[in-house]
Amino acid sequence: MFRLTFLLCASLFIALLIGGQDRGQTRFGLMPQPEVAPPVVLAAPATPAPVAADVVPAAFVPAAPVMQPRPAPAPAPAPAVAPQPAAPSGRVAIVNTRSANVRSGPGKDHDVVARLARGEEVLVVVEADAPDGWALVRIEGDGVEGYVAARLLNE
Numbered sequence: 001m002f003r004l005t006f007l008l009c010a011s012l013f014i015a016l017l018i019g020g021q022d023r024g025q026t027r028f029g030l031m032p033q034p035e036v037a038p039p040v041v042l043a044a045p046a047t048p049a050p051v052a053a054d055v056v057p058a059a060f061v062p063a064a065p066v067m068q069p070r071p072a073p074a075p076a077p078a079p080a081v082a083p084q085p086a087a088p089s090g091r092v093a094i095v096n097t098r099s100a101n102v103r104s105g106p107g108k109d110h111d112v113v114a115r116l117a118r119g120e121e122v123l124v125v126v127e128a129d130a131p132d133g134w135a136l137v138r139i140e141g142d143g144v145e146g147y148v149a150a151r152l153l154n155e
Contacts, residue, residue: 090125093137093153100153102146106134113146114139124153 095116102114116122116139126136128150135150 090123090138091155092121093124093135093155095120095122095148095152096154097152100148102137102139102144102148103134104146106136106147110147114142114144116148122148122153 100116101112103110122137128135133150134147137148138145
């Protein structure tokens with residue numbers, strides 16, 4: 001095992017030693033640039049050249065605008081305001097066990113929608129008829145609604 005590890009490390013070292021050499025490759029921006037002569041500036045005449053009497057300075061004035069303005073975007077329709085739900089009716093209950101499953105229907109044969117921990121508060125929408133019945137609850141922060149065994153909830 002030691003020999004294989006040593007052989008692997010030695011071959012990696014040699015591959016990096018040979019393949020990792022800098023052979024002078026340079027990027028385009030790092031290459032030496034050829035010497036450029038400074039531009040020649042010609043002296044402007046001190047007085048303007050005389051204008052012949054028959055030459056009229058011309059100006060280009062288009063008959064119509066060259067660029068048409070963009071049409072203004074149509075105003076967006078006002079978003080429909082959803083009616084605010086009425087204040088929730090029911091009582092607030094607290095989970096009194098280590099955890100409680102919120103199910104999609106009353107009974108253990110329904111899927112688990114969420115899980116509640118001890119001390120979490122829920123809004124009981126529909127009370128359970130029997131002590132071992134199922135109460136319809138709503139978790140206000142998440143908007144999850146489901147059934148919890150009534151024996152797992154306290155005032």
